[in-house]
Amino acid sequence: MSPVAEFDYVIVGAGSAGCLLANRLSANPDHRVLLIEAGGKDNWFWIKVPVGYLYTIANPRTDWCFTTEADPGLAGRSIHYARGRVIGGCSSINAMIHMRGQASDYDLWAQATGDERWLWGGPDGPGETLTIYKELEDYFGGADEWHGVGGEIRVERPRVRWKILDAWQAAAAQVGIAPIDEFNRGDNAGSAYFHVNQRRGRRWSMADAFLHPIARRPNLTVYTQTQALRLLMDDQVGADQRRGAWTTAQRRATGVRLLKDGEIVDVQARREVILSAGAIGSPHLMQVSGLGPAGLLTEHHVPVAVDLPGVGENLQDHLQLRTVYRIRGAQTVNTLYRNWITRAGMGLQYLLMRSGPMTMPPSTLGAFAKSNPALASPDLEWHVQPLSLPKFGEPLHR
Template sequence: HGSGGEIRVERPRVRWKILDAWQAAAAQMGIAPIDEFNRGDNAGSAYFHVNQRRGRRWSMADAFLHPIAHRPNLTVYTHAQALQVLTDDQVHDDQRRGAWTTAQRRATGVRLLKDGQIVDVRARREVILSAGAIGSPHLMQVSGLGPAVLLAQHHIPVAVDLPGVGENLQDHLQLRTIYRIKGAPTVNTLYRNWITRGGMGLQYLLLRSGPMTMPPSTLGAFAKSDPELTSPDLEWHVQPLSLPKFGEPLHRFGAITPSVCNLRPSSRGHVRIADADPLTNPKILCNYLSTDADRRAAVTGLRMTRQIMAAPALARYHPQEVLPGPELESDEDLQQAAGELGTTIFHPVGTCAMGSFDTHGIPNSAGTVLDTDCRVYRVAGLRVVDASAMPTITSGNTNAPVMLIAERAARAILE
């Protein structure tokens, strides 16, 4: 960022005394403050830069969709549900190298539920599926594109046997620790008072700054759980607030939530249909903390968080551990706590994974679903363009990488 491009990236418009102190405490533990994370090496701590335009969220729809919504060749349906990818056996596409050279079926459109009516939308060239790492494999499976054994269990005719569809699920597990603090404002304390709450609103309306411009996580840090690693494998999202769980009211005491996650989990899960009905939610099994390596990383992250919270820079704020609780000291106790505290950061990936192909258009792994142009193996005219295409989760947030996957696919389609 800096000049040009559709996505806006701006510096944050709010700072917090307690987060400045947390950053200083992290520095005392060897995690140096840096200006930002987008310079090629994210080791260190910084306030997150944000996708905003003058304090307002700048989404991918703002950047890419709204400016071209007037185009005559674009129709947008809202309040519609995709039910099925339609296919037939009339494969007559350009047989260039890649996933379509051995096509058995061709995608011809999508069946939708719109305003209570079934609507079939036909495609002359391609169908591009972007329903996410949960929705895309689910929609493919109910369409007969997936593991043959799974489809047979639910009496779905197998259009193309694709064993990797829905497998290889990866996610970042966030361990939300909570610490009471004194002597500095937090969202908990400001929101409790109607005067300060009104002040936050005025600050936003007049200056487009302050707590109402705050992203979900304000301060971040990246560090190595082992000095021998070549790059950080732990990330902290530090929030100047606390709550029992997402969707519940804030605690009535001043607190912060330094959450830590393992950026390169080895645990793998899956997304699988529960039945043949496309409106039935799929079964999602993340298998968090199912490997020794992930359990060790969780314990290390929790212990490093405690070291930061005990550093001299935070002493004046008298931090007191609420979760997981200071009485939990052994590795076994902390592993159990990680399983209880852990929540998703909404980074699921990998369930329609890209892979490499040989010169005959055959994937080198049975789990491969896509080629590097996001084309579905053996299904001509179908691409999957979302986080499910990542064979391995990124060592950081997934929003910008998904945009880059979309840019690559767009160029391939234009070619």
């Protein structure tokens, strides 16, 4: 065991939330902040080049390469479940699509919590969600009713268009899915090219936005290649009990046990331990620390600190049903990539002009519609891609 280190705030996970939290909390020079990341640094070439998702997803250098349990509803298949294993987390390997939730999503959160601040807001109603999005944003089109400028999250239009996508959009209009200027205005019904988190043709991750600009702050420490093993906890006493009012348990997280450089290290948090290790990492760390469903913990010989049945339950994600078409008479990424001359041209176009297919997110055009006209908001989404491959991490179809 190495000597115990102390900080005011200990943040587990340097993904999208962790980078933002480290930025905001370390802005106060009186706060000593530790940011912990199990993955490595984000200085690899293919992280910064937008089309690099073809090489970062399903690559153990940048992806945890989780897989789901075999699912009877998917003919017994197990699916790759990408999670970022790098500074910036999933924002360093994901599709770069800048997509807010719809107003109706935040209405549900407000109802569930009884807190109107979750409401979408804007000029026509209460709530803070839209205002916060605008404060965080640096939008290519300038400030308006829907967007802000000067924030850390850069939003740009895609730097490439495809005739086959324009044709798809026209076909969608014929069946009632109208073209719109953009998504992100609270109701996404229609079709449009996705806006992207890029800056001048390069991926703009949340590490680029929030962490790298303030990395030299003397009160901020960042550990990479450091695995959080479990939470350290004390009994709650006195006023601390009120902070834990969400549970009747008399326990409070006071630090984290880490594996760093081959050694076990304990770090203490004078104020808070913050879990931002993602939808898989955070509940997993809670469970191995004894916070979770008592039956499951006992089954795996984990001493139960607090019986919390909800931990690790109710994960929902968007299941993508992929349809692939063979086409004639139109250019795609596949047709460009199978010839070394056109591949070289793509690389040269990117190096000289930061444009072309190498700036392309995996999904370029999107559309939303309702599966039932009686629904309050769209519940179906299309991602339309001018490329095909068996799955990420494998070559494009010839």
